Amino acid sequence: MNxxxxxxxxxxxxxxxxxVAAWLYFVIAHDSPTHGMAMIRTTQPLTIVGPDGDExxxxxxxxxxxxxxxxxxxxxxxxxxxxxxxGVVAHExxxxxxxxxGSYIDPLWLEDVAGD
Numbered sequence: 001m002n003x004x005x006x007x008x009x010x011x012x013x014x015x016x017x018x019x020v021a022a023w024l025y026f027v028i029a030h031d032s033p034t035h036g037m038a039m040i041r042t043t044q045p046l047t048i049v050g051p052d053g054d055e056x057x058x059x060x061x062x063x064x065x066x067x068x069x070x071x072x073x074x075x076x077x078x079x080x081x082x083x084x085x086x087g088v089v090a091h092e093x094x095x096x097x098x099x100x101x102g103s104y105i106d107p108l109w110l111e112d113v114a115g116d
Contacts, residue, residue, distance in 0.1 A: 037069065046064075046113065047111045047112070
């Protein structure tokens with residue numbers, strides 16, 4: 001193998017290694033969908049307004065971590081929250097409609113707990 005071929009092979013090998021290292025860094029550093037989102041921790045309970053037609057109210061306890069997802073010009077912010085659940089959740093499958101173009105977000109509203 002002549003010197004030029006050897007240099008090309010070494011450069012190619014280093015380039016492959018650098019690409020693999022960059023890819024691994026990206027995968028490891030960005031392993032969470034909330035990576036880079038600002039986090040807040042609630043200091044008082046918040047009322048979770050039930051979905052359309054549900055007159056019930058639910059409570060999000062103080063100390064819950066919320067991830068700021070998006071601020072809207074209308075003056076509200078959408079948050080992401082994680083829950084753990086052991087066992088199977090009673091559920092129904094949500095079918096992705098073509099009109100949603102592969103992305104469907106159906107948020108609930110949070111409100112301050114009304115004072116007594």
